[in-house]
Amino acid sequence: MAQPGRRQAPIEPWQQPGAQPFLRICNVTKTFGQTYAVDDVSAEVYQGEFFSLLGGSGCGKSTLLRILAGLETPDRGRIVLGGEDITDLPPYERPVNMMFQSYALFPHLNVAQNVAFGLHQERMARGEIADRVAAMLDLVQLKDYGRRKPDQLSGGQRQRVALARALAKQPKLLLLDEPLGALDRKLREQTQFELVGIQERIGITFITVTHDQEEAMTMSSRVAVMDAGRIVQVATPAQLYEFPANRFVAGFIGAVNLFDGRVSQQQGEDLVFHCEALGGDFLMYHGDPLPIGTPVTVAVRPEKVSVHDTRPTDRRNAVHGKVVEIAYLGDVSIYHVATDHGQVVRIQITHEARYSRPHYSWDDELWLSWDPDDGVVLTA
Amino acid sequence: MRQRSTFVFTMMAFGYAFLYLPIFSVVLYSFNASRLVTVWGGFSTRWYGALFHNETILQATGRSLLVAAMAATLAVAIGTLAAVAFTRFQRLRARPLLSLMTSAPLVMPEVMLGLSALLLFVGLQQWIGWPAGRGLMTITIAHTTFCCAYVTVIVQSRLAQMDESLEEAALDLGARPWKVFFLVTLPVIFPALAAGWLLAFTLSLDDLVVASFVSGPSSTTLPMLIYSKVKFGVTPEINALATLIVLVVTSLIVAATLVMGRRNANPLR
Numbered sequence: 001m002a003q004p005g006r007r008q009a010p011i012e013p014w015q016q017p018g019a020q021p022f023l024r025i026c027n028v029t030k031t032f033g034q035t036y037a038v039d040d041v042s043a044e045v046y047q048g049e050f051f052s053l054l055g056g057s058g059c060g061k062s063t064l065l066r067i068l069a070g071l072e073t074p075d076r077g078r079i080v081l082g083g084e085d086i087t088d089l090p091p092y093e094r095p096v097n098m099m100f101q102s103y104a105l106f107p108h109l110n111v112a113q114n115v116a117f118g119l120h121q122e123r124m125a126r127g128e129i130a131d132r133v134a135a136m137l138d139l140v141q142l143k144d145y146g147r148r149k150p151d152q153l154s155g156g157q158r159q160r161v162a163l164a165r166a167l168a169k170q171p172k173l174l175l176l177d178e179p180l181g182a183l184d185r186k187l188r189e190q191t192q193f194e195l196v197g198i199q200e201r202i203g204i205t206f207i208t209v210t211h212d213q214e215e216a217m218t219m220s221s222r223v224a225v226m227d228a229g230r231i232v233q234v235a236t237p238a239q240l241y242e243f244p245a246n247r248f249v250a251g252f253i254g255a256v257n258l259f260d261g262r263v264s265q266q267q268g269e270d271l272v273f274h275c276e277a278l279g280g281d282f283l284m285y286h287g288d289p290l291p292i293g294t295p296v297t298v299a300v301r302p303e304k305v306s307v308h309d310t311r312p313t314d315r316r317n318a319v320h321g322k323v324v325e326i327a328y329l330g331d332v333s334i335y336h337v338a339t340d341h342g343q344v345v346r347i348q349i350t351h352e353a354r355y356s357r358p359h360y361s362w363d364d365e366l367w368l369s370w371d372p373d374d375g376v377v378l379t380a
Numbered sequence: 381m382r383q384r385s386t387f388v389f390t391m392m393a394f395g396y397a398f399l400y401l402p403i404f405s406v407v408l409y410s411f412n413a414s415r416l417v418t419v420w421g422g423f424s425t426r427w428y429g430a431l432f433h434n435e436t437i438l439q440a441t442g443r444s445l446l447v448a449a450m451a452a453t454l455a456v457a458i459g460t461l462a463a464v465a466f467t468r469f470q471r472l473r474a475r476p477l478l479s480l481m482t483s484a485p486l487v488m489p490e491v492m493l494g495l496s497a498l499l500l501f502v503g504l505q506q507w508i509g510w511p512a513g514r515g516l517m518t519i520t521i522a523h524t525t526f527c528c529a530y531v532t533v534i535v536q537s538r539l540a541q542m543d544e545s546l547e548e549a550a551l552d553l554g555a556r557p558w559k560v561f562f563l564v565t566l567p568v569i570f571p572a573l574a575a576g577w578l579l580a581f582t583l584s585l586d587d588l589v590v591a592s593f594v595s596g597p598s599s600t601t602l603p604m605l606i607y608s609k610v611k612f613g614v615t616p617e618i619n620a621l622a623t624l625i626v627l628v629v630t631s632l633i634v635a636a637t638l639v640m641g642r643r644n645a646n647p648l649r
Contacts, residue, residue: 071548091551104549108567117563118553169553 013046022047022205023173028077030063037063039229050199050206052216055226061209065175069098082172097171101178103162105150111161112146118169136164139198156187176208180215192218213253225249246380250299257345259298263290270372273298279341283316285373300375302348308367315369322365337368403626410619417614427620434617444585444602447516451523452580456573459531467539485529494593497522501594514596522594523587527580538572
C-alpha cells in the first residue's frame, strides 16, 4: 500500500468541469440471439481510475469487459480510448490488457516465460524483456518464482502472476475479470488492498468486473452498477451506499429496509409519506417536491435505525414492534423487528463494549426511530 | 468379504491370462530350437538369426513402418485441423453434421473401407491417370483416411477441455491468431497429438484388410506377409518377429507412461 504520508488527496476528475475522460464507452449494444447482453451502455472513465462494473450474473458486465478487450465485437456503439477509436481494432492491436478470471496462465511456460509472452510479441530486445520481467515479478512479490510452472503455484500466487503478465506490456488500460473470485475470503481481503496499492503505484487505469459488492466498494474510485445489460448508476462507493438511485441499487449494495408508500403531504423540503405496512405517516427529507399521491419507496439502512425501550418523544419517525429474529455476528448484532402492522424492519446494533449491552431477546417489545434525512426517498 | 475377494481375484487372474497367455506362448516358442512350431525342442535363438537374414520379412517390416509413420503423420496433420475447425469455428453452421461424418470410419466395416478405397483408386486411374497402379502410396492414402477419424476424435475432446481463455489471453497479449495456435494451442494439446499419432501408427501397422485391397505388386506389408505365411504353416521366424514387435510396443508404452507420469507428478496444489 502507498505510504500514508505520501498519499494524495483523492482526485475526483469526474467532478472537475472540463476534465477529459480517458475512456469513452458510447452507446454500446451487444446481443446474443434475442437477448441484449449489453444494452445501449455509455460510460466515461478517467485516467488513473479504479473503475468497477458491479452486478449479478448475466447482467452484461463481463460482456462489456470483453468488448473493451476486443474479444467481442459490439453490434452498435464506439469505444474511444485516449482519443483514439479502438472499436474495430482486434485484441492483439489494442493498448489494453486483461487479467482473466481463470488467470489463463500458459501451462507449458514457466512464470517468467508467461510474463514475457506479451513482450516477445512486441519484439522487445532480450535484455529489456529480462529487466521488465524481473521488475514485474518484483512488483507482485514473486521474485524467486520465475522458473516455476503455473501448476506449482498456489491460487494467490497464480493470481499475482496473471496480474504481472497483464501489466508487463504497460497497457493504457487494464481489465480485470473477477480478479479475486477464485481466492478464499482471507486472502481476498488482503489482496484487495495489494491490488489498490499496485494500481496507485503504477497509475494505470483499472476496470474490474465483480459480483462482490464489498470488493467493489473496497477497491474502486467509482462503481457502475449493472442490471439486465444496462448501467443503473455510476457513483463513488459512498454515494452508492448513501444515495442509491433506485430500489435495485439500494438492495444490491448492502442491507436495506425498503418501505413502500405514497406521498401524503409536502412540507418544504420534507415530505410526509404514508406507509400501510408501518401503520402511519413518516417525515422524510427530499430535495425535489413530489406531487401528493406519488408512489415512493423509502430506503433506510439497518444501522441508521435507533432503538428505544420506550416511545421516543423527540423523534418524528417512531414505530413500535417486537423482536422476531436475532443474529449475533461478533462486531454487530442483526435484529429483525416486526412492527404492529406487519412490516419487518432489519436493524443493526454495534457492540461497542464487551459488557453492559442493552440486550434484547426474542419477543421483547421496543421502539424504532429514524431521522428524516437517514433514509432515501426513491421514485424508481 | 474374504470369499468375495478370492472370487474377484480369480476372475482377474483369468482375465489377464486370457489376454496375455497367447502372447506369452508366442514369446516362448520364438526361443524354440525345433523347426516345428508346436513341439518344444530346447532353447535357442536361431530363429532370430534367421529372421535377420530373411530379406522378405525385413522388407515387409520396413514397408509397414514407413507406411505407418507416413499415415500417422498425415492423419495427425489433417485430423488436428479438422478438430480445430469443429471446436473453434462457432459460425460453421453444419458443424454437428460434419463432425459426425468425420467419425463415420470409426464404425464402418474395414472391408467396406478397403473396397471403396480400391474402387476410388481404380476410377481415378482411369479418369486422370493418377495414382498409376497401386502400391505404398495408395496404402498410405487409405490408411490416412481412416486414421484421421481417430485423431480428430482424440484431438477434438482435448480441445473441448482446453480453457479457451488461454487463447484469448494470448490474443490479448498481442499474438496474432496463427501465432496463438503455434505458441499456445499446439503445445497445450500436444499430448493428444502424440496419443493420436501413436494410435494411428498402431492402427496402420496392424491393418490387414484395407491394405489387402489397395496394395499392388511388391508392396506387401508385414501383416499381409504374416497372413500369407500362416496359410502354409507358421515358421518360428514369425514368432521371433512377433516377440520383437511386442518388445518394441511394450517399451514404447512404458516410456509414454513414464513421460505422462512425470507430467502429472505435480498435481494442482
